Amino acid sequence: MAPQTDIALTQLGIPQHLIQALRDFNVLTKQQRNQVLALMEQHKKQLASSSCTAEERTQSQAMINAFQSLFAPVRRLPSEILLEIFRQYIAPPQADHLPHQVSPLVLASVCAFWRSTALSSPTLWAHVKISAQGDFYTSPRVDNRQAESVRFWMDHVGNHQPWSLSIVLNGVVSPTTSQPQTRQRVTPLANLLGHQSISKLHELRIDAEEPITGVEALTFPALESLLVLWRQPNHHIQTLDTPFPTVPNLTKLVIVNAITLNSNTSTTNLPWSRLTHLFIEGITMQKWRMVIGQCLELREGCFSVEEPTQHIAEIMSDDVHITPTALTHLQKLTFLNKPPFHKDFQQLSFPALEELNVVFGQEDIGLGLHEGWRQDTLAAFHDVKRIMVVGNQARIASLENTVSLLLDATPFVERLELDIKCDAGALLQLLTSDPSKLRLAQLQTFDITPNFEGSDHRLFPLAAFDALVRSRGCPRASASRGGSSPSLKQVTLRLPKAADFRDVRRSIDDMSRQLKDGTIRVDVEESVPSGVVPPNEDSGEYRHWNDGLMEFLVRA
Secondary structure, three states, rough: OOOHHHHHHHHHHHHHHHHHHHHHHHOOOOOHHHHHHHHHHHHHHHHHHHOOOOOHHHHHHHHHHHHOOOOOHHHHHHHHHHHHHHHHHOOOOOOOOOOOOOOHHHHHOOOOHHHHHHHHHHHHHHHEEEEEEEEOOOOHHHHHHHHHHHHHHOOOOOOOOOEEEEEEEEEEOOOOOOOOOOOEEEEHHHHHOOOOOOOOOHEEEEEEEOOOHHHOOOEOOOEEEEEEOOOOOOOOOOOOOOOOOOOOOOEEEEEEEEHHHHOOOOOOOOOOOOOOOEEEEEEEHHHHHHHHOOOOOEEEEEEEEEEEOOOOOOOOOOOOOOOEEEEEOOOEEEEEEOOOOOOOOOOOEEOOOOEEEEEOOOOOOOOOOOOOOOOHHHHHHOOOOEEEEEEEEEEEEOOOOOOOHHHHHHHOEEEEEEEEOOHHHHHHHOOOOOOOOOOOOOOEEEEEOOOOOOOHHHHHHHHHHHHHHHHHHOOOOOOOOOOOOOOOOOEEEEEOOOOHHHHHHHHHHHHHHOOOOOOOOEEEEEEOOOOOOOOOOOOOOOOOOOOOHHHHHOOO
C-alpha cells in the first residue's frame, strides 16, 4: 500500500526517523527493520485487544499500513529500473501528455526519492501539451496557472534533450452577460514559447479550430517534424501572410485540411526542398502539382487531392510555372479518397517508386471512379513493384478504364493487393494471364478480397479463380529487362466469414492440390470489413510520421 502523506504520518505519532525513511524511499537498515517490526507487533496486539476503542483501532491500522509500505519491493529497485518504469507509465504508445494528467509531476509528488529521480531525468519531460485560446483576430493566450506548469516542465527538458510539443488551439469563447465576469490572468502563447528549451524542440503538433497556428512569427531551428490539423476545412482565409513558423531543418510534414495551401497565403516558410516525408489532406490538384514539384528529396508521400469548390478556392499566382520534374528519391506514394489519375501530372515522374497505394474514401460520390484514368499520367508509375488498391465502399463500374489501365502501365509489379467493390468475375478475368499481353508478367504475390453484395457463396466465380491461378502457374514470357519471369508464388484469397463459403474453401483446397508443380501457395483467410481505414479527425489517428502515421496501410 502507498505510504501516507507526511502530515498524516506525523499525526499518527510515527517516530521522526521512520518518517524520514518514508520520505527518502530508501531501503531500511537492519536496525530500522527490527524497530518497525516491533512497532507493528505492538499495534497488532492493540487491534486484538478487547478494550481497544474504534478510534484506537483506526489509528493502529493506519500505523500498520504505513509500516508495511516500508517493506514494499519497489523500495529495492535500482534507480535506473525505476526510471524505466516511469518512462513506460508516462509514455504509453500514441499518448498525448497533459501536465495535469499522467505526467512526471505526479511521480515527483510521491516521495523525495521519486522526486529526485524524476527531476534529474530529462527524458521524462520530453512531451508537453499546451491548451490555448485564440482565433484569427485574437492572439493565442494560455491561462497563467497552466503557463506556470508548462514553464516548470520546460525547465526540466534539459539543454540537450530533443522534445516534442503539442498545442491545442481553441476559439475564443464570448462571455455571457448574464453572469458577472472575472478577469482571467493569461500569458501570450508567443511569450511562453520564448523559453530557451525551444531551441531543442524537434516535434511540434498544432491542433487548431481556425486556420492559424499561433506560432506564425516564431522560428524553431531544430524542428524536424511538424503536424498541423485545422478542424474547419471550409474556413475562408485571404489575408494571413503565412500560417507556418520558420522551420529551416524540417524534414517531415503533416497538414490536415490544407485550406491555406489552396489560398493566396504564403508557404515560403516551409522548406519543401528538404522534406523527406509529406502528408497533405485537402489540397487541390494544381496546388499539389506545384508543391510536390519542389520536394526533390521526398522519400514517402501521402495525399488527398480535392476538387476546387466554393470553399476550397484554387488561387494561383500568374508567375507560377510548372516544369517537368523527376522525384528520384520517392519510394512510396499513397493517394487517399480520390486518386487524381484522371488529371494531367504535367510531366511528373517517379523513377525510384517501389510502392503505390490507392485508398478510396467511404463513398463513391465524387471519387471519379466513372472517369477514365489517363495513360500518360499512369506512365509515371512504370517501375513500381508493389500496388495496393483498396476501398470496398467505393464501387468501380469500369475496370477497363481504371484498374486495367493501371496494371498495363506497371509491367514490373511483383505484389498486388486488391480490395475493391466491382464485378468479381470480371476482375479475376482481367488478372488471368493472357499470352498476348504483358500485364503482370512479374507478379509473384497476389492478395485479393472479392466484395459481394450479399453472403451467397454462389456469387463467387470459382471457375474464374481456378483459371487465374492455373494461367500463372508456369514461367511466362517476360516484360522484364532480361530473362524469363518467375511464376506466381502465393495467392491470398479473403472470403466472408459466412458458413456457406466453407464449400468454396474446400473447392479451392482441392484445386491447390491438383496443381501439377505445386509451386503456388493458395491461402484462404477471412476478410476484414474495415481492413484499411485512413485516419480521421474524430479518431485522433493523425500522428507524426515517426509515431506510426501510415500504420493504417497494414491490414488488421
